[in-house]
Every structure is written in C-alpha cells, then in structure tokens.
Amino acid sequence: MKNNLSRFWRDEGQYWEAIEERCPDAGLLEYILLSAHHDRKLFEQFQQHFLVCDTCQRRISLIELYYVILDREIRQAVSPAVVDMAQKLAEAEQA
Numbered sequence: 001m002k003n004n005l006s007r008f009w010r011d012e013g014q015y016w017e018a019i020e021e022r023c024p025d026a027g028l029l030e031y032i033l034l035s036a037h038h039d040r041k042l043f044e045q046f047q048q049h050f051l052v053c054d055t056c057q058r059r060i061s062l063i064e065l066y067y068v069i070l071d072r073e074i075r076q077a078v079s080p081a082v083v084d085m086a087q088k089l090a091e092a093e094q095a
C-alpha cells in the first residue's frame, strides 16, 4: 500500500488530469475510496468522473456487492470442518 500511495502522489499534476479523462485502475480506485475521509479533494475529483462514467458506476456497484457478500460471510459461523482444514493448511505451510 505504501508503494501505491507514493506512486499516486509522485506525479500529482498528471494524476489530477488523468482522473478526469479516464477510469482509474483498480489500485487507484481502491485508494480513492479508502482515502475519501482523509482526502476530500481527491474524492471530489473522482466524483466528477464517476457522475458521467457508466463503467465506474458499475465498478463501484460491484465493489459494494463484494463487501455486502463479504460482510455476510464474515458474520456466519464457521463450521468445524472448515476450521480443521484451515489448521491443516497452516501446519503444512509451516512445515
């Protein structure tokens, strides 16, 4: 993540222009969403693109769906068989 952050900030001038003209790649999109509370300027810049880009609107919907499914999965109890399998995998990796 640290490398990604430095890459995003390295060419800030080009970056601001690029985000208006084309879709951010997956890493940059994730960074924009995760840093929205800390960097409103960056988020608002993307928001201008998002409002007119069907592709990014679909990408955000898929990300939201992913987290809904992930949240549902995390809240479910894990079966003992899955715990046993995970322990065996971890032991095999340590050996």
Ligand SMILES: [Zn+2]
Pocket (backbone or CB within 6 Å): 022, 023, 024, 049, 050, 053, 054, 055, 056, 057
């Ligand atoms: Zn886009």
